[in-house]
């Protein structure tokens with residue numbers, strides 16, 4: 001199998017963005033659902049690991065699409081980028097969904113130990129030994145390349161839940177441990193969406209005909225799939241909470257703490273930030289292995305660490321201050337050592353936010369305008385959310401990417 005490569009630093013991510021820019025219009029709209037396999041994926045950006053770590057920001061990617069194609073031709077691509085913001089906002093307003101997922105996963109992992117039949121089915125699935133055309137190749141690709149095309153993720157999750165009848169949490173965990181772009185919101189909520197837990201009465205059921213057509217005939221699981229499956233029992237999520245407000249930024253000298261959820265420190269300080277704010281010390285930490293009780297694949301951890309190192313190096317140059325990578329246990333000592341108030345990009349619900357909480361030091365999180373605009377609107381379905389896109393395109397500062 002050809003291993004796709006994924007940018008782990010901003011320079012490579014910008015290169016990918018520039019290369020894909022010309023295809024963000026009609027090419028994308030026409031080709032985004034077709035997955036002809038590794039090495040044949042020119043119609044999707046493969047920017048998700050870079051966007052997930054904000055080596056490039058949503059604003060930069062959308063600005064590129066607008067500049068090259070205009071809002072109409074690039075509409076599909078822009079909508080997909082906003083799916084990310086929708087999921088982030090949806091979870092941010094309902095953090096209990098992440099807690100519930102983790103609790104259910106712990107139970108299902110315990111069941112794996114206690115139920116040999118479940119264990120055998122699970123092992124066949126994750127090792128790509130089910131005999132289902134396509135599914136086994138995607139399991140292998142996930143383990144080797146640490147990425148899957150969006151349509152393959154949908155088919156895989158659907159087959160996992162409805163044909164193999166495995167607990168959805170174990171599939172979501174398998175993805176999270178192996179995806180370079182593994183993200184608490186996009187992954188958990190997409191699995192819930194496939195299962196029928198996001199919208200009452202609506203699940204995503206993979207069909208052999210669709211797989212054969214959209215893989216250019218590479219796979220044809222005719223007769224192998226459960227195509228009449230009912231959605232899993234739907235429990236409405238709790239009502240959205242208001243997005244918690246953040247305190248004002250401290251004035252004067254500060255220390256900056258970076259983490260894997262936001263690695264574009266150059267654009268972090270918002271417009272109108274007090275003139276006196278000066279970054280004097282910089283540190284960063286990443287805990288990619290905290291994605292799951294089972295840790296994560298070594299390649300995934302390596303990627304997160306490389307991205308962090310790149311963010312730290314750029315932050316050091318940008319703010320002209322020393323920048324260092326730390327183990328989480330060392331962060332409190334660093335904070336006490338310089339005695340400055342610590343600002344940090346706000347970490348959305350997930351393992352980094354939990355790790356930040358666990359540091360036990362006062363933090364001043366910074367929320368980007370993009371998140372402040374989008375997240376509070378994720379109260380209902382995506383259809384209602386995406387009606388706001390034209391307003392956001394008009395009101396948000398969409399600066400084109402620069403090195």
Ligand SMILES: Cc1cc2nc3c(=O)[nH]c(=O)nc-3n(C[C@H](O)[C@H](O)[C@H](O)COP(=O)(O)OP(=O)(O)OC[C@H]3O[C@@H](n4cnc5c(N)ncnc54)[C@H](O)[C@@H]3O)c2cc1C
Pocket residue numbers: 032044045046047048049051052080081082083084085087148149150151153154157175179181182183184186187188190191194
């Ligand atoms: C079961 C399942 C699990 C998923 N888990 C993750 C995950 O952990 N992390 C993650 O980033 N994406 C996840 N996705 C969403 C999507 O599959 C990937 O973002 C997309 O495949 C990335 O490929 P790309 O960069 O070529 O996307 P493109 O099609 O080029 O889209 C550009 C960007 O828009 C965003 N985007 C596109 N489609 C979606 C979508 N459906 N949901 C959210 N954002 C989207 C991504 O940031 C992507 O990089 C999941 C989807 C499913 C069905």
